[in-house]
Amino acid sequence: MSKYTLEVFEDAKALAREAAGRWLAAIEKHDGSRxxxxxxxxxxxxxxxxxxxxxxxxxxxxxxxxxxGDERCVPPDDEESNFKLAADNLFSPLSLPEMQIHxxxxxxxxxxxxxxxxxxxxxxxxxxxxxxPVLDLIFLGMGEDGHVASLFPEDEEAVxxxxxxxxxxxxxxxxxxxxxxxxxxALAREVWVLAAGAGKQEALRVSLSGEESTPLARVxxxxxxxxxxxxxxxx
Ligand code: 6PG
Numbered sequence: 001m002s003k004y005t006l007e008v009f010e011d012a013k014a015l016a017r018e019a020a021g022r023w024l025a026a027i028e029k030h031d032g033s034r035x036x037x038x039x040x041x042x043x044x045x046x047x048x049x050x051x052x053x054x055x056x057x058x059x060x061x062x063x064x065x066x067x068x069g070d071e072r073c074v075p076p077d078d079e080e081s082n083f084k085l086a087a088d089n090l091f092s093p094l095s096l097p098e099m100q101i102h103x104x105x106x107x108x109x110x111x112x113x114x115x116x117x118x119x120x121x122x123x124x125x126x127x128x129x130x131x132x133p134v135l136d137l138i139f140l141g142m143g144e145d146g147h148v149a150s151l152f153p154e155d156e157e158a159v160x161x162x163x164x165x166x167x168x169x170x171x172x173x174x175x176x177x178x179x180x181x182x183x184x185x186a187l188a189r190e191v192w193v194l195a196a197g198a199g200k201q202e203a204l205r206v207s208l209s210g211e212e213s214t215p216l217a218r219v220x221x222x223x224x225x226x227x228x229x230x231x232x233x234x235x
Contacts, residue, residue: 004208004226008233012048012196015229019139019194020052026137026190028060036136037125039069039180039188041149042082043141045196050089061094065124069138069185070150071104073113073167073176080174081106104178110167113178118164121184128187132164135188138180142195143172146203146214150179153214158182186222193219193228205234 009015030036040046066086074080076087083103091101102124104117125133140148151158152170161181169175185191193216195204207216208228220226 001225003220003223004228006208006228006230006234009229009231012045012231013052015194015196015231016045016048016052019049019192019229020056022192023049023053023137024056024058024060027058027064030063030136032063034126035063035065035124037065037067037121037133039067039135039138039184040082040086041069041139041141041194042072042085043143045141045194046082046085046139047089048196049139049194050086050093054090054093058094061096061100065100065102066091066096067102067117067121067125067135068104068180069140069148070177070179071106072174073106073110073178074174075107076103078106104165106178110176110178114163114165114167117178121164130162132162132183132187135184137190137192138185138188140185140191140193140216140219142193142200142203142207142216144199144203145171146207146212146216147172148193148215148219149185150177151182151185151215151218155215158215159218182218182222185219188223191219191223191226193226195228196231198232200230201232201235204228204230208234
């Protein structure tokens with residue numbers, strides 16, 4: 001069985017519409033005895049995804065708990081905040097209660113933000129035998145260098161780390177970030193990579209071919225199966 005499913009859509013809106021519909025379907029068929037735990041990402045595709053999800057007028061999000069795959073170390077009202085992106089375009093339109101939102105405290109010092117984010121996700125999510133959160137769904141974007149979340153190429157510490165969350169200084173501005181580590185990405189029940197936008201073909205191609213150990217390639221290797229949605233054809 002292939003390690004991934006790759007689906008190509010005509011544009012970002014079509015990609016987001018399909019991902020939003022499957023997201024809602026996953027929530028609706030979820031066993032309501034425990035929260036549906038999801039980690040959001042940053043970048044340009046999440047707003048398109050949120051708009052499509054809100055347009056479905058979901059009625060069954062009462063048991064969904066939101067976390068982040070990564071967050072920039074900025075205040076929650078900063079335009080660069082991944083939390084603000086979701087608050088403005090997803091939580092507010094859905095009138096989502098605060099108790100279902102577990103933001104990373106980007107305005108605090110790294111050590112505090114990492115410790116608090118780990119405590120919160122481990123309080124709510126199911127845990128693996130070695131204490132890693134097992135999320136139901138993680139949305140990832142992919143950068144032009146094959147990064148996912150804030151796991152960047154050449155970050156050998158990230159590869160070796162078993163931390164749930166880590167503070168990093170990355171090449172993508174703003175540089176200071178908090179990111180889920182590879183273990184949580186490996187263990188999630190579902191990881192959907194929304195690799196949308198120009199200039200990413202080569203990063204995706206080398207990630208899928210295994211020619212380069214990009215962060216995305218590493219996630220694919222660590223997992224049994226990953227869904228990839230793109231709005232471009234591979235070369
Ligand atoms: C972030 C991210 C990052 C992003 C990719 C894709 O907070 O910056 O989570 O991993 O998803 O860089 O971003 P674009 O979709 O804007 O290219």
